[in-house]
Amino acid sequence: MxxxxxxxxxxxxxxxxxxxxxxxxxxxxxxxxxPSSPTPATETNVQELFNRGVEKTERGDLQGAIEDFDGVVRLNPSFIEAYCNRGFVRAELGNYKGAIADFNSALRIDPHHADAYNKRGTVLAQRGNFSEALAQFNTxxxxxxxxxxxxxxxxxxxxxxxxxxxxxxxxxxxxxxxxxxxxxxxxxxxxxxxxxxxxxxxxxxxxxxxxxxxxxxxxxxxxxxxxxxxxxxxxxxxxxxxx
Structure with missing residues (x-):
């Protein structure tokens, strides 16, 4: 953890x-x-923007983190971890619908992405849907x-x-x-x-x-x-x- x-x-x-x-x-x-989705050489700033979003999350600047992750997915719509991390932050802010949407977006890119299932399960569990959450963790x-x-x-x-x-x-x-x-x-x-x-x-x-x-x-x-x-x-x- x-x-x-x-x-x-x-x-x-x-x-x-x-x-x-x-x-x-x-x-x-x-x-x-x-690992984060590969970024083309012309978009090296995307990784820096993602890293800044992670740092803001750890500092508790959740709204600032969302803004950075928004920027990442605008520049690179296939950046899976940006969706996962934005979903996590949205859940922390109580936006569970937005969080689930982000995890769903990550899974459309990679249906085998275990961390997206794990995160989606946590949101379901936090909402009291333990049976549905269990299925997510199993996956x-x-x-x-x-x-x-x-x-x-x-x-x-x-x-x-x-x-x-x-x-x-x-x-x-x-x-x-x-x-x-x-x-x-x-x-x-x-x-x-x-x-x-x-x-x-x-x-x-x-x-x-x-x-x-x-x-x-x-x-x-x-x-x-x-x-x-x-x-x-x-x-x-x-x-x-x-x-």
Whole structure:
């Protein structure tokens, strides 16, 4: 998961204890598995414009980023990553219809583009359409079996559908592929807690807290610690009444 995702994401746990935060899906700004579309020598400024849009996204200048990605697709209508990144930014601004349109445009150019399916799935999941999102993540993984973000996102979708064991399996795979994905540890911990595996939940949340701390993600680190303190409290069972 890249810097912009980590800057936005905390744990994304919205389950065991009434929902500490909404689930946050991993939406990579640029997936390194998918290089940007080739740019003719006469349009070398297109790549620079795209890079500037990515930088603005990471700084939080979302409207400025959209303007740059608009410029990219005007100059090079086949620049797939510009559509994917503009769709991501539009979703962050609440323009879900525009986001889906951008991901659809990317997939018309390359129907096998796993990151576009992953991003389209995140928008559907954010709108509560977990079954449709699951289909998108499945397709993303069909085209890229080592896509850690898609496994993480599919785990969240499975959680939303109540498929706890499937969610854990996806978090396991995401962690195997990307061992520093703190969000996957945190969400796996919440699922384990719901299943009654308190020790496993504690171990996962401790690991999530350690990684968040190392990454300098203070809000997520604090949230993990808060959840840990909550689940480590002894149960307050009522004492039995003696006759």
């Amino acid at each position: 890249n810097n912009i995702s980590r800057a936005i994401a905390i744990l994304g746990i919205a389950t065991a204890l009434g929902g500490l935060t909404p689930a946050v899906y991993a939406v990579s700004t640029v997936n390194p598995s998918y 993303a993984l069909r085209y890229d079996a080592n896509f850690a973000d898609a496994y993480y996102n599919r785990g969240l979708a499975h959680s939303g559908l109540g498929n706890a064991k499937a969610a854990i399996a996806d978090y396991d795979r995401a962690i195997q592929l990307q061992p520093d994905m703190a969000e996957a540890y945190g969400n796996r911990g919440t699922v384990r807690y719901r299943l009654g595996d308190k020790s496993g939940a504690i171990a996962d949340l401790q690991q999530a807290a350690r990684i968040f701390s190392a990454q300098g993600n203070v809000p997520a680190h604090q949230q993990a610690l808060t959840f840990l303190q909550t689940i480590q409290q002894p149960s307050t069972a009522k004492p039995s009444v003696q006759p």
